[in-house]
Amino acid sequence: MSATMTRSGQTDRESRSSRPPRVAMVGAGQLARMTHQAAIALGVELRVLADSEADPAVTAGAAHLIGSPESLGDLQALAAEADVVTFDHEKIPPEHLSALEADGVLLAPSPAAKLFAQDKHAARRELSARGFPVPPFILAGTRDETERFGDEHGWPLIGKVVRGAYDGRGVFELSDLDAAVRALDEVGPFLLEPRLELRRELAVLVARSVTGEVAAYPAVETVQRDAMCREVLAPADVGHGLAEEARRLALDIATGIAATGIVAIELFETQAGLLVNELALRPHNSGHYTIEGCVTSQFEQHLRAVLGWPLGATDAVAPAVAMVNVVGPDDGSDPAARIEGALSVPGAHVHLYGKQSRPGRKLGHVTVCGDDLESARAAARRAAAALEGSS
Numbered sequence: 236m237s238a239t240m241t242r243s244g245q246t247d248r249e250s251r252s253s254r255p256p257r258v259a260m261v262g263a264g265q266l267a268r269m270t271h272q273a274a275i276a277l278g279v280e281l282r283v284l285a286d287s288e289a290d291p292a293v294t295a296g297a298a299h300l301i302g303s304p305e306s307l308g309d310l311q312a313l314a315a316e317a318d319v320v321t322f323d324h325e326k327i328p329p330e331h332l333s334a335l336e337a338d339g340v341l342l343a344p345s346p347a348a349k350l351f352a353q354d355k356h357a358a359r360r361e362l363s364a365r366g367f368p369v370p371p372f373i374l375a376g377t378r379d380e381t382e383r384f385g386d387e388h389g390w391p392l393i394g395k396v397v398r399g400a401y402d403g404r405g406v407f408e409l410s411d412l413d414a415a416v417r418a419l420d421e422v423g424p425f426l427l428e429p430r431l432e433l434r435r436e437l438a439v440l441v442a443r444s445v446t447g448e449v450a451a452y453p454a455v456e457t458v459q460r461d462a463m464c465r466e467v468l469a470p471a472d473v474g475h476g477l478a479e480e481a482r483r484l485a486l487d488i489a490t491g492i493a494a495t496g497i498v499a500i501e502l503f504e505t506q507a508g509l510l511v512n513e514l515a516l517r518p519h520n521s522g523h524y525t526i527e528g529c530v531t532s533q534f535e536q537h538l539r540a541v542l543g544w545p546l547g548a549t550d551a552v553a554p555a556v557a558m559v560n561v562v563g564p565d566d567g568s569d570p571a572a573r574i575e576g577a578l579s580v581p582g583a584h585v586h587l588y589g590k591q592s593r594p595g596r597k598l599g600h601v602t603v604c605g606d607d608l609e610s611a612r613a614a615a616r617r618a619a620a621a622l623e624g625s626s
C-alpha cells in the first residue's frame with residue numbers, strides 16, 4: 236500500500252485529487268473491456284485482475300495483474316493502491332471479500348450485497364424474507380423434499396446450481412422425480428422451482444452510488460434462447476403501469492440491499508405479476524444497449540457510482556433501441572472475419588470482445604437505435620446474423 240493510504244483503504248482526498256482515481260476490477264472479460272472504454276473517457280485508471288494476457292480487457296489495453304480471483308493474495312495485490320475495488324463477475328469466494336473488507340478495502344458492491352448475485356439460494360431466501368415477490372423455491376437436498384415440491388407444483392421443475400451459474404449454464408429442466416434424483420447425485424443440493432409460464436422477461440438496471448444516490452434505467456425486455464440472453468429491447472413494450480412497477484421494485488431492491496455500482500434486476504412477468512428471478516451486481520448484458528442508447532452508458536455509470544461521483548442521466552436517446560448478442564457459431568468460425576457484412580447494415584453499432592470463438596459463447600453484440608422496436612430489432616438481427624455467418 237502507498238504511504239497515502241488511510242486505514243479505510245481509501246486514499247485521502249488530497250492525494251486523490253493530485254492523481255487520477257484508481258478503480259480495480261476483479262475479472263477482465265467483456266464487461267471489464269467495456270468499463271475500460273468508459274474509464275478512458277473519464278480519466279479513471281482501471282486495473283483489472285486477469286486470468287491471462289488473452290482476456291478481453293487486457294487485449295484492449297487495460298492495466299492488469301495476472302492472477303486468480305480464488306487467491307486472497309492476488310486480490311490483496313489488486314486492491315493495493317486502488318481507491319475502490321469492483322467486479323466483472325461473481326466467481327470470488329465470499330470469504331475472501333469479507334477478508335478484504337476487514338482489511339479496510341472499499342468494495343463496491345460490499346460482500347453482503349454481492350452475495351445476492353453469488354448465491355441463488357441465499358438471494359431467494361433474503362429477498363423473500365424482505366417481502367419481495369420471488370418464485371416458489373426450495374433448496375432441494377433429498378429425494379423426499381424434491382418429491383414433495385413436485386407434488387405441490389407439478390413436473391417439470393427447474394433446477395439451478397446455487398453458485399457459479401451464468402448464461403444458463405447451471406440451469407436444468409427436470410422432467411420427473413428420477414431426473415431430479417440423478418441431478419442431486421451429480422451436483423448436490425440445488426435450487427428447485429416450478430417451471431413458470433413466462434409472458435415476458437424484463438430487466439431493470441439501477442445505479443446506486445457509494446453516496447446513496449440512485450438512478451434507474453427504463454425497464455427493458457430480455458429475450459433468452461436456451462436460457463441465455465440473446466436480445467434486449469428498450470424500452471420494454473409493456474404498459475406504463477407495469478414498467479413503473481418494475482422500476483419501483485428494482486429501486487426498492489437496490490436500496491434495500493444497499494447495492495453499490497450497477498445492479499441488474501432480472502424479472503419474470505407471469506400471470507400472477509412480476510417475480511424477481513435474480514440479481515447481478517455489476518454491469519450486465521441487459522444494459523449493453525445503454526452505450527449508444529442512453530445518455531449515460533451503464534459502464535460510465537458504474538464508474539461514477541463506485542467513485543461517489545454524480546450519477547448521469549438514464550434517459551434513452553432514441554424511441555427504440557435493440558441489442559442482439561453475437562454468439563459463437565457451431566462451426567467454430569470467428570465472427571470478426573465477417574465484420575464487413577455487419578458494418579454494411581445502416582445504424583449497426585458492432586462490439587466485438589476479442590474472445591476466441593467457441594460454439595455458444597458470447598463473442599460480441601450489435602446495437603441499433605431507431606424509431607420503432609421492430610425495425611431496430613430487424614436491423615440488429617441482420618448485423619448479428621452476418622457476424623455469426625447465418626445470414
Ligand SMILES: Nc1ncnc2c1ncn2[C@@H]1O[C@H](COP(=O)(O)OP(=O)(O)OP(=O)(O)O)[C@@H](O)[C@H]1O
Nearest residue numbers: 393400401402403404406428429430431459462464
Ligand atoms: N423457473 C423458471 N421457469 C421458466 N424459465 C426459467 C425459470 N428459471 C429460469 N428460467 C429461464 O432460464 C433463464 C436463465 O435463468 P437464470 O437467470 O436463473 O440463470 P443464469 O444462468 O444465472 O442466467 P444468466 O444468463 O442471467 O447468467 C431465465 O432468463 C429464463 O429464461
Ligand SMILES: [Mg+2]
Nearest residue numbers: 402501512513
Ligand atoms: Mg439470469
